[in-house]
Amino acid sequence: MSTPALVALVAIALVGIVSAVIGSIGVRIARSTSDFLVASRTVGSVANASAISGEYLSAASFLGIAGLILREGADALWYPIAFVAGYLALVLFVAAPLRRSGAYTVPDFAEARLGSPALRRMCTTFVLAIGWLYLLPQLQGAGLALTTLTSLPSWSGVAAASVLVVLTVIGGGMRSITFVQAFQYWLKLTALIVPAIVVLGLFMSDARSFDRPAPPNFPHDTTVQVRTDVVLEVTATVRFEAAGEIDDQPAHGRVTWEPGQHEVAAKTTLTFAAGSAVPTVVGAPTTDRAWLEPMSGDAPDQLLEIYSILVAGFLGTMGMPHVLVRFYTNPDGRAARRTTVVVLAMIGFFYMLVTFVGALSRLYTPELLVSGQTDAAVLLVPTAALGNGWTGWLLGGLVAAGAAAAFLATSSGLVVSLAGVLFTDLLRGRLRDFRLAALVASIVPLPVALSVTRLDFALTVPLVFAVAASTFCPLLVLGIWWRGLTAPGAIAGLLVGGGLSGIAVAITMFAVLPSGWLGVLLYRPAAITVPAAFLTMVVVSKLTRAEIPPGVDGTLLRLHAPERLGLTHDRLDREA
Amino acid sequence: MTTFTDGVPPLVTPEPGDGPAPSGHGVAQGDKPPHHAETSAEHCDNDDADDGMDTGSGWLRDEIQRRIAAGHSGTGGRHARRESVDSSTSLGYVPRHSVATPGPGAPRPGPVGGPVGLRPTGLLRRERTGAEGPFLPIAPAAWSRPARPDTAGTAPPSVDADPPDTPPAPPAPDLRAEAALEHPVPPAPDLRADAAPEYPVPPAPVLPVTAPPAYPLRGAVPTALVGTVPPIGSVSVPALSGDPLFTARTPAPGSRERGSSLAVPEQRGVDEPHGGPESQDDVESRRVRVVLAERKGVARPVRTVVDIQEGTGVGELLRRNLIGSQLAVALRFAVGAGLTLGVLPLLFAMFPELGRMEVLGLRLPWLLLGVLVYPFLFGLGLWHARTAERVEQNFADHVQD
Numbered sequence: 001m002s003t004p005a006l007v008a009l010v011a012i013a014l015v016g017i018v019s020a021v022i023g024s025i026g027v028r029i030a031r032s033t034s035d036f037l038v039a040s041r042t043v044g045s046v047a048n049a050s051a052i053s054g055e056y057l058s059a060a061s062f063l064g065i066a067g068l069i070l071r072e073g074a075d076a077l078w079y080p081i082a083f084v085a086g087y088l089a090l091v092l093f094v095a096a097p098l099r100r101s102g103a104y105t106v107p108d109f110a111e112a113r114l115g116s117p118a119l120r121r122m123c124t125t126f127v128l129a130i131g132w133l134y135l136l137p138q139l140q141g142a143g144l145a146l147t148t149l150t151s152l153p154s155w156s157g158v159a160a161a162s163v164l165v166v167l168t169v170i171g172g173g174m175r176s177i178t179f180v181q182a183f184q185y186w187l188k189l190t191a192l193i194v195p196a197i198v199v200l201g202l203f204m205s206d207a208r209s210f211d212r213p214a215p216p217n218f219p220h221d222t223t224v225q226v227r228t229d230v231v232l233e234v235t236a237t238v239r240f241e242a243a244g245e246i247d248d249q250p251a252h253g254r255v256t257w258e259p260g261q262h263e264v265a266a267k268t269t270l271t272f273a274a275g276s277a278v279p280t281v282v283g284a285p286t287t288d289r290a291w292l293e294p295m296s297g298d299a300p301d302q303l304l305e306i307y308s309i310l311v312a313g314f315l316g317t318m319g320m321p322h323v324l325v326r327f328y329t330n331p332d333g334r335a336a337r338r339t340t341v342v343v344l345a346m347i348g349f350f351y352m353l354v355t356f357v358g359a360l361s362r363l364y365t366p367e368l369l370v371s372g373q374t375d376a377a378v379l380l381v382p383t384a385a386l387g388n389g390w391t392g393w394l395l396g397g398l399v400a401a402g403a404a405a406a407f408l409a410t411s412s413g414l415v416v417s418l419a420g421v422l423f424t425d426l427l428r429g430r431l432r433d434f435r436l437a438a439l440v441a442s443i444v445p446l447p448v449a450l451s452v453t454r455l456d457f458a459l460t461v462p463l464v465f466a467v468a469a470s471t472f473c474p475l476l477v478l479g480i481w482w483r484g485l486t487a488p489g490a491i492a493g494l495l496v497g498g499g500l501s502g503i504a505v506a507i508t509m510f511a512v513l514p515s516g517w518l519g520v521l522l523y524r525p526a527a528i529t530v531p532a533a534f535l536t537m538v539v540v541s542k543l544t545r546a547e548i549p550p551g552v553d554g555t556l557l558r559l560h561a562p563e564r565l566g567l568t569h570d571r572l573d574r575e576a
Numbered sequence: 577m578t579t580f581t582d583g584v585p586p587l588v589t590p591e592p593g594d595g596p597a598p599s600g601h602g603v604a605q606g607d608k609p610p611h612h613a614e615t616s617a618e619h620c621d622n623d624d625a626d627d628g629m630d631t632g633s634g635w636l637r638d639e640i641q642r643r644i645a646a647g648h649s650g651t652g653g654r655h656a657r658r659e660s661v662d663s664s665t666s667l668g669y670v671p672r673h674s675v676a677t678p679g680p681g682a683p684r685p686g687p688v689g690g691p692v693g694l695r696p697t698g699l700l701r702r703e704r705t706g707a708e709g710p711f712l713p714i715a716p717a718a719w720s721r722p723a724r725p726d727t728a729g730t731a732p733p734s735v736d737a738d739p740p741d742t743p744p745a746p747p748a749p750d751l752r753a754e755a756a757l758e759h760p761v762p763p764a765p766d767l768r769a770d771a772a773p774e775y776p777v778p779p780a781p782v783l784p785v786t787a788p789p790a791y792p793l794r795g796a797v798p799t800a801l802v803g804t805v806p807p808i809g810s811v812s813v814p815a816l817s818g819d820p821l822f823t824a825r826t827p828a829p830g831s832r833e834r835g836s837s838l839a840v841p842e843q844r845g846v847d848e849p850h851g852g853p854e855s856q857d858d859v860e861s862r863r864v865r866v867v868l869a870e871r872k873g874v875a876r877p878v879r880t881v882v883d884i885q886e887g888t889g890v891g892e893l894l895r896r897n898l899i900g901s902q903l904a905v906a907l908r909f910a911v912g913a914g915l916t917l918g919v920l921p922l923l924f925a926m927f928p929e930l931g932r933m934e935v936l937g938l939r940l941p942w943l944l945l946g947v948l949v950y951p952f953l954f955g956l957g958l959w960h961a962r963t964a965e966r967v968e969q970n971f972a973d974h975v976q977d
Contacts, residue, residue: 077946078921081953084949084953085913085953087953088953088960089910092906092909293931294921294925295924295928295931303921303922303925306921307921310917310918334965334968337964340961341958344957345954348954351950352947356946481906553895557895557898560898560899560968561968561972562968562969562972565975
């Protein structure tokens with residue numbers, strides 16, 4: 001194994017160990033069930049905000065966004081905006097009332113608000129579905145990081161990540177998770193700031209510009225290993241060495257590509273000389289200038305895609321189970337709001353850095369455009385920019401640690417929230433069962449993560465957000481603000497929103513998408529499914545007006561009245 | 577001033593030999609239980625008229641000053657979390673002049689019951705006091721809350737309940753008028769709640785923890801009390817009687833207000849240094865029982881809170897106001913953010929030259945979407961959080977007044 005790989009492995013292992021240590025220190029403080037589940041609701045604003053940010057900034061953020069920007073350019077800027085704007089929606093509509101509801105999970109909230117066990121069961125199902133769906137890319141991302149940085153097989157990364165997650169969660173529950181995730185946020189930030197500063201320095205001294213009508217160039221002689229079949233687009237004549245299969249024919253030795261599209265089969269090796277133009281994956285902007293400008297593709301479809309992403313991010317964040325569960329650890333509704341504002345600042349700054357590193361990675365790691373593994377951009381930039389040497393390796397190690405933190409934070413947060421739902425709904429019981437629930441929550445997605453081919457983060461993550469936006473967002477927003485919501489209405493809305501977005505997910509993952517607006521709507525379904533879910537909830541609730549729960553006024557009042565009036569009750573405490 | 581947990585009226589009831597407290601109060605109280613307003617006002621007036629013994633007002637002044645001071649140095653003020661509020665104002669408070677109880681500087685006992693069970697306690701208390709009748713035999717139980725002599729918080733509703741047939745005692749009118757002058761235009765609650773979202777919300781910190789909010793009512797009450805020392809009842813009357821909601825719709829207050837608003841001044845009068853030293857010992861020994869007896873009741877909502885909980889007309893209106901104005905605020909921010917973000921892709925699609933402009937060395941789209949959008953979102957979030965807090969605070973102030 002090479003030295004950089006060893007450095008990266010050591011860094012990843014360190015992150016795991018430190019997380020476990022912090023978790024086990026936290027466990028000494030955690031004594032009661034309440035400690036376990038919601039950190040006894042005494043976590044301070046900044047610590048809580050760090051934890052929320054640490055949990056939220058997943059592999060998709062750390063690696064996926066940078067990769068998207070490397071490939072798509074200005075059009076990819078909308079992804080991080082959507083993910084950050086989601087917290088604005090949280091502040092506006094959900095944060096304080098949700099905290100004041102005193103409920104611990106979304107199903108709990110649904111039952112407290114609408115008093116329907118059927119609805120509760122349905123919410124439980126959706127929480128589990130969304131959580132597991134979101135765990136998939138996290139685990140696979142751990143595999144990607146390990147394969148990219150070391151030569152280990154990707155299953156080992158997936159398995160190691162699961163084991164670590166289970167250990168931290170079982171060790172300390174939410175309390176230790178809070179500290180672990182707060183630590184992981186700052187680690188991720190460091191792992192991004194340092195390379196960003198270094199790369200910025202290099203960029204300044206280079207005085208290179210993106211504003212050229214040509215494709216990017218390879219900075220060095222570069223060998224690209226193509227791992228999956230890929231179609232490349234060439235705008236200028238390229239000459240390179242190839243070993244493998246190109247355009248369905250075996251190719252060995254010198255190859256010359258004229259402008260056009262070329263198919264490269266998996267396991268082909270391409271060797272480019274320094275300075276030659278970079279072929280790009282089809283669909284992405286080919287020249288630097290096109291990359292730099294927004295709306296590079298077909299305008300109406302692209303507009304639809306951008307709006308759909310915005311809707312999914314803006315409304316989907318509040319529906320993510322691991323985000324929601326975090327709000328119950330705030331002391332009161334006002335603190336929940338303030339925490340969210342701090343989160344806005346924290347993740348906003350983080351995404352600024354990600355954008356920056358992603359843009360510069362086009363200069364230093366253009367070979368990723370050929371192999372299609374753009375998600376690895378952040379991981380490879382340090383070594384690519386600094387060359388082979390200890391500085392580059394150490395920096396690479398730092399980034400690897402940050403990436404590991406990203407996977408661990410999101411996965412453990414997801415596992416905690418899933419375990420919380422399993423624990424309170426399916427396995428009603430004591431502490432021991434919470435550990436069992438955590439184990440179940442993390443084991444279920446493992447086989448799928450190991451067997452299914454990894455999809456781009458850019459594809460999977462917004463899909464999961466779209467599902468969350470079309471199910472829990474209408475439930476929460478209408479449940480909090482509209483007294484007319486009824487249980488049948490909520491169930492119908494969940495079915496419509498969840499059903500439509502679920503179909504879209506299935507088709508995207510297992511079938512070839514049609515082109516045009518229909519294809520866009522299938523892999524970015526939020527623009528249709530969210531309004532449909534809202535509409536269904538409102539219409540069905542209006543039709544079943546008799547079903548409005550009798551205590552609705554009191555419930556709504558508790559959600560909105562400030563704590564000092566003494567109206568709020570914690571459901572968890574009350575049950576205890 | 578008398579904010580947070582003031583809902584709990586001090587259930588102090590005079591005992592027969594309880595110092596110079598005029599027995600006439602008890603009589604008045606007993607005679608017309610439903611007309612607390614009357615009795616309370618009358619009783620206050622009596623206090624003033626009584627043999628030059630300025631006890632009620634003197635006590636009140638001291639008490640208010642103490643409270644203001646406590647509010648200033650207290651743990652967090654009106655925005656503090658529930659627990660801390662409780663512990664600083666009610667649980668930890670030890671009556672003045674008390675020898676047997678630990679002094680004010682003594683460590684506070686932790687909240688026994690915790691924040692749970694606020695409501696049950698309130699209910700429990702209400703039914704008990706109702707059963708007990710306003711005074712005498714149940715002194716020990718009634719003593720249990722010397723920590724909340726919040727007459728200003730509790731008196732208004734009762735005073736207000738029945739204004740027409742209140743026969744003002746001779747000295748009263750001018751005091752009342754004076755107090756009324758302090759509040760030429762008593763702000764109506766619904767107006768306040770409505771106006772809240774309109775506040776420009778400056779970046780300045782939201783209402784310093786210590787200072788009372790700036791609108792006239794709350795600001796004026798302490799001044800009036802401290803400066804002119806009017807009796808409790810007359811101070812609070814104008815504030816609330818100007819309020820159509822309270823006069824028109826509020827049902828007669830529950831029995832527990834009755835005992836409190838009547839009894840407090842007497843009790844406090846006894847407590848006053850001028851108030852006959854020979855009685856002080858009695859009072860204090862009883863106080864010990866009080867403090868220890870029922871500390872676990874943390875807070876009981878004031879009557880308006882009960883109103884909104886029980887969905888009376890007032891409560892319903894208040895609740896709708898709160899939710900409506902919060903929703904209006906949230907929607908306004910959401911539309912602002914949505915329009916700003918939503919227009920940009922359209923602009924970039926319709927005017928491609930925008931995407932080629934360079935500002936500060938960066939392409940416009942990159943500058944806007946990669947950098948500036950994040951401070952923008954953060955600013956919106958911060959602004960909204962402050963606005964929403966202000967709406968809430970107005971609601972709570974209003975409900976607790």
